[in-house]
Amino acid sequence: MRILQMNFERGWRGGERQTLLSMQQFRDAGHDVALLARRGGALTRRASAEGFAVHEPANVAGLCGFLLRHGRRYDILHAQTANMMTWLALLKPLLGRRIVFTRRTAFPVKRRERQTAWKWRSADVLVAISQAAASEPRRLGLEASVIPSAIQARPLDQEHITAFTRQFDLAGKRVLATAAALTAEKDPCTLIRAVHRLRQLRSDFVFLHLGAGGGTETEARELVRELGLGDIYVFAGFQSGIDDLYRLMDVFVLSSRDEALGTSVLDAFLYSVPVVATNAGGLAEILADGRGVMCAVGDDEALASGMDRVLNDRGLRASIVENARDYVLREHDASVMAGRYLAEYQRLLDRNS
Template identity: 65%
Template structure:
């Protein structure tokens, strides 16, 4: 098959990692895969470095023009983001082939947008969700939805990188808790900050690292950090490339999201044997089921603090959690299996044409 993956997001987050991993595994199975992406963003640059053909554009005019001129040359056009499926739906009469969309969010569809959202979701030939939480809204709107969970691939450990980071942030001799999440409202850094403030009242042998890009909650987060007097116990470390190396430094991974379709950063924690504390938002209960982590109610900073403290103190609990989580992620989130499921779906779409 000749496949075009479309992802127009800025930055480098879970969806971008999944797009590139999907492309890599599909190419390995003998298919011709190209990428349409935003010009000069991380996904475009990394895909090009990996030897993929990348079609880069700065805005909607360039994307539309390319799709109108070249869309029919691809058997499958796969929108990995919501803005891409909008353009595919609008241009469908001129594109030919099969259209596929992967929903990576669990946000509810507002009443005001419901009819338009239903229209564009019905325009694609196959809609995929990465979790039951992400599938809930399209299924409520009576859109047939396949479930293909995200995958994770271990990367070789760059010990020198991890050591440089540990020196830069003075982690030696400290228990390390961390999150990997942009400073956005749906990730709820405010609850996380308050939870760490509670933990600080119980112990002072730790540092909490907030790894992630800036977002719409940055200024309020910085102000709350100052108000709570967290000082060096809570460090905003910003976006870090090759963040996978840094999981080896962590004693506990924490995610406080209010909305989370799946949580690819949790999969990283599973893969690198870091015990997880998370809110019970979206798809996170699916991931942490059967003793694979500790769940707390959304927005409950007291429960989050208790869970973090418990994992820091209970070695046997940490071992049990990481053993279950490691076995699960290898079994259920394998990259080859993910790509094979997509390829089988693509073929079903083409067989119906």
């Protein structure tokens, strides 16, 4: 099977990580996989380093030109982002290829429902990464298969851990952390208020905010200053090799208002870190059945209480970690995810043969 994965994002977040992981798994299964991605983007660099054929137009005009000239070479055109699906929908009559779209967000469709439904309907197969991500397509009358995102353990880099511990003076401290961009849907200000509440209860911890900047960065930094948290709330920025850093964490926290799934939480599961998080979107699915402490969206008091409980209760920590690790190994294995996609691809090709 010849498969073209398509992702035009500049940075490196969950969707780009999943795109590359899928490509690796498809290649391991014996398929011919290429990538259409933005010139100079993080995904482009990483896929090239992995030895994949990467086509890297500089802009949308170049992207569309590539598809019109070369799109028919591939059996499957897989849009990994909503923007990519927009261009595929517009070009579909000229391409004559099977199109797959993965929806990785759970945002409600508040405007342009008709246009969005038309775009999604242009995909021959629409995949959502969680029931939460599937809810809007289904509400608009479309079929949506659910294939959860996957994760894969990375070898430990002890030198990285040692250097990071020294850089941020973590020795002897309990480490709580989040991995989230400073954007509105991640709701960093609620998290900061929760840490402020926790500070009223204890002082034996440091909180690391791992992740790129965004639209709420100025507000978040100002709130940390206003609440006097500069000594314990550390904006550590985007970190490569973040898998290593989970080994330092006592608790992982996520305060999202919208979350289709939450692969950072799955990483915490894999590396045996107990999780306290909101019940936004797909988080409610993965944290169910005792796999974490769930809190209402926007409830900083509940987040603070959850963090304190997990730090204090060894039995609770052990139970959460055991339930979560069993679940993630069973339901979010990379080869299982790839197998589900390949089965969808094959059904699509068989249906159109």
